Amino acid sequence: MTETQDTTTASPAGSPSRRALIGWGGAGLALGAVAAGGAVAATRAGDDADPAAAEAGGAVAFHGAHQAGIATPVQDRLHFAAFDVKTDDRAEFVRMLKDWTAAARRMTAGHAVGEGAYGGLAEAPPDDTGEALGLAPSRLTLTIGFGPSLFERFGLAGKRPAALVDLPRFAGDNLDRTRTGGDLCIQACADDPQVAVHAIRNLARIGFGKVAIRWSQLGFGKTSSTTPDAQTPRNLMGFKDGTRNIAGTETDRLKKFVWVGDGDGGKGESWMTGGSYLVARRIRMNIETWDRTSLQEQEDVFGRDKGEGAPVGRAKEHDKPFLKAMKPDAHVRLAHPDSNNGITILRRGYSFTDGTDGLGRLDAGLFFLAYQRDVRKGFIPLQRQLSAKDALNEYIQHVGSAVFAVPPGVRDKDDWWGRTLFSEEA
């Protein structure tokens, strides 16, 4: 867990006089008790204190051994962006990573970027775009990842981790080049969509000339839970999925399946210790045909009942699945660790609908995000199995794909995203 009560880091260097902070002391402690992960409430720069803001969602600590946004209890909304690098100047790129880190540190704490959205020189555009003024931090997390193609630049070839493989082509893939790949990515998760969008928008702006957005995805309605007691959310097919997902509190499973360990990589890979690998897939659902499918088939496809979410032959959602009772091509049966030599990934996917396609069909589905310690032992074998056999394939299509090395957390206010990769000693 990266979320610890950390009131010092939630208030980074800046101009305290321009900021109205609430929740310090009594209110902050009370909030920490109710909001997941020990939250700190703070209003955005230049804002008047608003007690209502404190209830809407506090701040998740930015600093820690691991990046926030992986084991953090899943927020309601997502804005994910993949970027292409536009500069060949390593020093300039590193400077941008430092600028991004500083901006991320402020935004996740609920503050405006730089000098804020107003009050500066009338002739200059404000540092911050301003649409998050007055909104609570909303548990915003910003998580950076580096794609395989980044390691073809800046003399980084020797540091590309063996576990960061290019994904093979899976049966049924229909990948759209404009929704695939990327030199780096930012995952913004928040309980308020405007807060997540604001974060990506400001980072993109800081990045102009150094990076350019290649593609992005908005998501809503988390489809996986990393909080074991919460009810498992439903995907757009109406089913509970990922009931057995790794919880943010399961330190042992996180260590075993998610965080890159000390001796995981070979030479030049120690920079990834404490990091993880992210697979992002845009999975389109054939919503209309699914909706015309009989309840029996729907339940057979998943291997669960639609109401309770219980595995076939069981009574309750969290009952241990009896895999052999399911059809051989049932999704749960095929995806379950017991059918995959124990393979386990941490999922934080989101539903998406991007309006309708030109044929009047809902352009909707699952934006699948999976974190794992090694892609070769996580997503790849699992997807090989699913793409070959899963009954669900009739109703879904993978249309976008990317894989990223997600470096360890930013330790403190002097640290920055990617330091372990870019500093010479690493």
Add this chain to the structure above:
Amino acid sequence: MRAVRLTVTAATAVAALTALSACTAKSDAADGDAIRVTAADATCETSTKSVPAGQVTLKIENKGSKATEVEILFPDDRIVSEKENIGPGTKYTLTAEVKAGAYEIACRPGMKGHGVRQKLTVTGGGATAGRDPRLDKAVADYRQYAQDQADRTLPLVGTFVKAVKDGDLAAARKAYAPSRLGWERTEPVAESFGDIDPKVDVREDGLEDGQKWTGWHRLEKALWADKKIGAEEKTLADRLVTDLKDWQERVGKAEITPSSMANGAKELLDEVATGKVTGEEERYSHTDLVDFKGNVEGAQKAYDLLKPVASKNDPALAKELDKQFTALDTLLDKYRSDKNSYDFVSYDKLTKDQTKELSDAVNALAEPLSKLAAAVVK
């Protein structure tokens, strides 16, 4: 381009006068020098009707029941400086640099309507404080540039118009894009007049109700979409010359300031980002890259003239701008036969990847360019 932008541009033309307003708004000027403005729902009292030229401070207090807006206006209602949304019972200090002349101070209760006006006479000549002579030179040079561009454009428009009137479709098509270059290079100056742009450069979707479609793009449609030249087009061609002569005569008198130059440069890139990169501007002729190049050249000219001051105030910004101008030029060069030719590839021949690359390069330049005005006025 579009009529809706005109008010924005007009305000930008005098932006330098407002440049000091916000940064000094918080400082407490000695009350003795300031004009006290007491705004209420039906009154707007000012403590003096006459001040010396230079920095003018308004100490505003809203004693009314609704939010108000206070403005310093030129006699023709252009805004010198303003503050909107001054809440009931609140105070605000507005500072502006004002030259000698006749002005009005307006309070607009509820931020609506003509407002309650008071006369303000600003006395003395040349008392505008602290102006950098290098900036005055930049403005003078830019004014000359704008005039040169207009002077050189008219003969090119003449060639275009002659071809149209001759009914020579091929020759008219060939002369179309070159006739627009000078305009595209200096568009923000032309737009500052407000009435010329809608006559010569409006697109069909930019027309207001009842507005007759005239100008380049109307002829573009005839030449490329309708593929014919009729009597109507010949009349419109003459009209284009008349309207552009108006521009040529007035361009030298445009209100140009260092910050309007800087913001004009940014606006030229905005033109590229919203109209050219999308292929909307020249939707029939697909000569967008010629306009694109013209916009970038005009922006570069304004930047080059401001650079002595900008590079002193913000060397990192100047370095970045040099780099990004070069990068965008290099990219554009890929789409023309040689570096001196304005024969660019037809925009509809570009792949999606290529337009994305151009769009990225525009963002990479426009973002730092948006900081140029601050570097010039600080």
